[in-house]
Amino acid sequence: MNTNVKGRSAAKRPKLAVWKFASCDGCQLSLLDCEDELLNIAKRVNIAYFLEASRAVVHGPYDLSLVEGSVTTPDDAERIRAVRRVSKFLVTIGACATAGGIQALRNFKDVKEFTSLVYARPEYIHTLEKSTPISAHVPVDFELRGCPINKRQLLEVLGAFLHRRKPQVPAYSVCLECKRRGTVCVMVARGTPCLGPVTQAGCGAICPAYTRGCYGCFGPMETPNTASLSDGWRRLGASEEALYRAYSSFHAFTQVSGTAREGHGK
């Protein structure tokens, strides 16, 4: 990218890089899912490294690096340090990069047993014992939650870094989004177990609007009261196994989920 017709020249535009670690690609896809904004974003920032979208590579350093995925191999543990070195700001996007992701379920099991279950020749698999978030390896400037992230929140984060301000990303619970959306509480009205009271907002409270309980894609909210929610679930007839599983998904490898799982029999 050398020149741009209407935007600033590439040399003056901030350089954006998008990096992938162990993940499903869904969070970086969210950037391409900004169909109405994509071409304008490209005018404002120089998309300098984004292999899912382009074979053109502009060398670092980069003004902003978006990192998707968790660290699961010795090579990736090295690579994330190299990414940090060439990045002015580093923002993790999604549950894998921020919390280790669904693949962090291996962290509670014997990874060797896992390897032999999936692969006939486990000796060829080079993998670490645990799937860990990016912040376990390098300092992170901002963590954007979600499995997947919300593209409106992604645009907010991009805008905030372009204008050198703090991203406006709320840490309150999904319950507030339900109230704002006018969704009747599924726990109260339908007796459907819901993780909304302890889950960070950001998705737009989609599940309750589809008469389904929240299943925790955005991870724990600020100061969640999981003990109280677990009691609420029990009153609705949820088993200890169901509670254990509910706290063991995309953010299983967080302290909150770990604490919440205690006392559910495992």
Place this chain on the structure above:
Amino acid sequence: MGNSDRRSRTVKVGYLARVEGEGGLYVKVQGGEVVDVRLDIFEPPRFFEAFLRGRDFREAPDITARICGICPVAYQMSAVHALERALGVNVDGQLRNLRRLLYCGEWIESHALHVTLLHAPDFLGYADGIQMAREHRDAVERGLQLKKAGNEIMTLIGGREVHPINVRVGGFYRVPTRDELRPLEERLKVARDTALEMVRWTAAFTFPELETDYEFVALRHPNEYPFNDGRIVSSKGLNVTAAEFEEYFEEQHVAHSNALHAILKGHGAYLVGPLARYNLNFDRLSPLAQEAARSTGLGATCLNPFRSVIVRAVEILYACDEALRLIAAYEAPDFPAVELSPRAAAGAACTEAPRGMLYHGYRIAADGSILSAKIVPPTSQNQKTMEADLRAFVQSHIDLPKREMRLSCEQVVRNHDPCISCATHFLRLDLDRSEA
């Protein structure tokens, strides 16, 4: 580079761009003969089949969706059908139609992404879709608008574009009213016209020659272009059910390769995906899609993988047409899902992901917990064929200059829209990084 150098050389791409996931390719030529071809995969494993064990069967659609952010609906669909078969439940009528409509949305968004942003830049000589937009702004905007139309179906039926929340074993959590689908109808009528333009646009590309003798494998249904069901058929006579998949297909370890290769027992390599579906099911396309394909000179058979870009555009057109048909016939069902009760059982299903047939097989216990899961994504199945394409292409274009050869080899792989994130939990990893 002199002509003699071109007859002994290696073509290496350390990190393939414009594909989903992390992979590279390696081709070695000695004395004018291709002696080694590899598609390297260094995407880390994520062990989905392992941590599905012990989870409740109702969690499978949401957990397996996380294998791929580009085609989560495919994972959800193969999962629900396999589990419903295990439980002896048949989800039919408008619930089945809604699933088909959701799948249309995923095909449209996934194919529009690939055609416009990942594949077309190869034909027109750009590094990416954004650079291409400077001189082909209309075409890129058209592609993005189509992608958006697909995503609008996903958002309305599924709740969101990536990892929809509304799919469950037995049906949905909430079904839309007729009125809620109406805005989609207007949108899709425009999208259908746009798709027709896309078919014509892609048909005007210049296509390198590549002769293939694929065994195509796809689902075939008595009267539908295949999404959710059908028998597994091939262009060389296979005709089996999903329950028989593991009897007829196997994964092989190849000593010189990094990847497990799926083969059809007694036949060898095969191809799944748009080309396979098209060649095996041309007669099941809507009249509009058939006519559009014919008008571009694409017959009922297409053997050049470079032309798969046109086939994807035809499938987008079909998906718009089919979505409109489903919406016109829609009446909200009385219940969003059928009742289920767990039992000890096994079930398997294949559905057609945008990239090709996706197999799920499960065994569950009497309490509904998953005992074992087996998932075979389309990209795993196509690996051996992608390597065969590379071999055939390099062999028949042995004197191409270095830069063109490298670009063409990348294009040969991108022809099949590989999703390495999908394939990985299934691949053997034995990467020599010095070659990457």
